[in-house]
Amino acid sequence: MNIINLGINNLGQPATLPPDWPGGFWWHWLVFTIIILAFVLSMVMGFIYFERRGMARMQARLGPNRVGPFGLLQPVADAIKVLLKEDIVPSKADKIVHWLAPVVAFVPVLLIFAVVPFQDGALLADLNIGILYVVAISSISTVGIFMAGWGSSNKYSLLGAMRGVAAIVSYEIPVVLAIAGVVMIAGSLSMNQIVLAQNVPFILLQPLGFLLFFIGSCAEINRSPFDLLEADSELVAGFHTEYSGMKFAMFYLVEYAEALAMSAIITTLFLGGWRGPILPPWLWFVIKVVAVFFVMIWTRTTLPRIRIDQMMALAWKFLLPLAMINLVITAVQVLVWPTAVPWVMIPVNLAIMAVLVVVWSKFFKLGWGRVEV
Amino acid sequence: MEVGGAGKYVYPAAELDRAEGEAIEALKAGSQQPISDPDQWLDEELHRNILLTTVDAVINWARLSSLWPAVSFPACCAFEFITAEASRFDLSRFGMEIVRASPRQADLMITAGTLTWKMAPNIKRIYDQMAEPKWVIAMGACAISGGIFASSYNVVPGYNRIIPVDVYVPGCPPRPEALIYGIRMLHKKIAKRSLLQEG
């Protein structure tokens, strides 16, 4: 029996009380909490392995292959080792803040998965404001990062944390505007409804929105080329410079769990979520998530890092205006041709995207030279 | 934006220099003898029969499979270490490609290069900042005994004057193969650890 199918949603009603479940929604919550925890932990392990092996291949080497078959147990070994390492709290640190920071950073990332549908209706809570909830929750982990930077009383940590806060404050806006385009087309804020609305994946109807969202979310979760927050070659290890042992493991987990969460949201919003032919829905979901993550690895191995002011400039001068234009165009399309055939809109939207990006990149350069502050 | 002059977070350079000099002299005075290997080696027989439990085996396996090196690359040998990390010799096979810049998160210090008295307090500090359990590989002749520069006025004759060393890899510089062999030796050493020893 496929338990996941039981959480079927009926027309926008919250799927908190599935009919056949003995014990009502407590039982449902318990099952899904366990599924989410298991999913996140196993996917993060998989991602770490996948990133290290994939990156190694792109860098003309092999990557970990000694521990277990094909090195598959490498993340397990890393996890055991890191968890058993000594936990150091610097003597000048703000002890409580230093202790709390990893938790504050980690919990919101897990909470995001509450509204991610793994299959039709298979989600912990089908909130009717699902995507709004994601936007709200995902920003909280920044507080944890800033606590880490502040609490460590290390200048590198503080600089890293400041960069992180600046990045998330700036990039939240284009990201939300990009989401708004999707919401308009789907006509709902519920994640499950958004997936159900995607007869054509929204990446085709909203190519510009996808681009903006992808760049913005990469910046929010500090993936390269926006990894200024823990920029190896500048800030040693950024905000978690002073963390060791278990607390460092939490941050490491947060980093990949955030990447997983963003991949899952991109999958849900733009790639049609769990929908796909032949294969079971959850497998489609995982395949799409991994594909998105692969692109992130790819950019990480390819691109140099940009500077903090260039990053801000990109958000405010490039992404934000484009996101607004995209919103207007989408609104016009939804209003004027509400019943237009998607196959007609696809080439139109792609053309609009191409023109806008090209034209705007004439106005905007990442900018070289000294930036006066 | 207005810069608030020489504020309380800007220390005079002369003061910093003097403090550094004092730290060096203090360390130099206190480390004229080599530190012996700190590991308490239990009787081999005892080890095999009683102490080496399954838990030990799992933990040691995890530790030896993911040795993350710290950044402490003073001189020439650093490039042999970097080459060992790169495509041809590929230390990433052993899960060692994550070179942690922050010593807090590293397990292994590969002391690649000559140690001078001016650098010694920094290396000692990096070592102290590393979280237990931690290991040290002295890579190259300079790291073992000062090597070709042993008679100089500013060279520490071996890292073991200031930090305990687990494995010595000779060579000037050691070839990457030699370094990998040294790392395998360290793996064997780690595999013999027991939780009881850590106290």
Added chain:
Amino acid sequence: MTVALSGKEIAGQLEGKFPGSIVESGRDCIVVNSDSLLAVAAFLKDTQGLDLDYLNYITAIDYYDHFEVVYQLVSLEHNHSLVLKTRCYQRDNPTLLSVVNLWQGADFQEREIYDLMGIRFEGHPNMKRIVLWEGFQGHPLRKDYL
């Protein structure tokens, strides 16, 4: 080929301009009085036709009874060079004038000479030890360093 300017010819020019500045002149070097070092250096740097605007290196040699400081000047434009030397006969507190204001490239090299040879350069903005630490006893490159 970089032409090594003849010390004798330059010495002739200098003797007219700064009487008493030249101690000795060889085939490719001139030894100047330590007092007139700055004036001679400025002349060599700025004179048309000489334009020795590139200070190649500075070094110091300990000859027990005196220190000799060697400057090699090069003109990138005319591709010629000149070795300028000066001597310092004090041993306890040898002092020379710094050329840092003429050639910024002298900055670290003068500090290094101070550190290792113990010659103090007056007029250098940051005259302190460069490779060894504050509080190090002695100057290692001196011949009598133990």
Added chain:
Amino acid sequence: MALKTEPFVLNIGPAHPSTHGVFRMRSTLDGEVIVDMEPVFGYLHRGIEKLAEERTYTGVIPLTDRLDYLASMSNNLAYCLAVEKLAGIEVPERAEYLRVILAELQRIASHLIAVGAFLNDCGAFMTPILYMIREREKILDLFDMVCGQRLTYNFMRVGGVSQDIPEEFLPALRRFVGQMPGFIDEYDRFLKENEILLARAKGVGILTREMAINSSAGGPVLRGSGVKWDIRKADPYSIYDRFEFDIPTGAAGDCYDRYRVRVEEMRQSVRIIKQAMEQLPSGPVRSEVPHLIHPPVGEAYAHIEAPKGELGFYLVSDNSIAPYRCHVRAPSLINLTALRDMVVGWKIADAIIIFGSIDICMGEVDR
């Protein structure tokens, strides 16, 4: 709005991932912007100049290996030239050609690391440097063939080179020279026109022509600022006057120009090696030199165009078997003179890449 901010001191180094060794920048920051910076070094000062005074002329060669450990061959060459000039020793033809071939290979190897490390400092996560180390390994294999060492070669001798090349060397070199231009094109494809790299490196860390000359910069740093000055052309040592090659120069003197100059120099080095390989004569590789060299009393300065700039040895002889004084004109140290002026006013991220674009080797800075 006038916002009052408090500057603070941030210590970059000496054990920092991008200080290429044990360099330390004691910088005063205002937020992210560097308002003042004092370079502190000496963390690798091994006293090579002092140690040279207690070794014989031949015994100093291993010490020179460890100066700029990324370009040991060039150091050997410069030192041997200085001793030969001091003692008036002739070098056989074949040895001269071998020296040129090896020195140019060394230049390629050193520039590969320089460019790779620069791109790594820009934040291209390890990828470029790993590809460049892949090619560097091929050069190291060639060196391994001739002298059995990978990093500290100790191969050149006063009056020639220590031994003749093995017969498998030339075919391997020919293969390498055939492949290398393709690899350089590949590196160019990686990041040459990358928007982010341009934004990070172009116009950053400008060293004007006047500044470069006044601060005695050398090598790619000087040429990046538009000064066409290369010792190989300006004062041809060894047999460089027999080869055809160009001196690439930059225009603006920014980080990007220095990076481009290095890449172009690799192409020129390949060109020189090709010519030298074709002209390589047969004959002895070392002239008759007494076991203990007693040069006449005097002094000599010999310089070469090392990968990092003008490398010179100033030797003083008192007719004994050891140099009376051995001074190294270290390009890395002197190129750093302008660092402070280049980084002040820029952000930390820029300071890192400006520092990376100078390409120093701490062994040579501190000696």
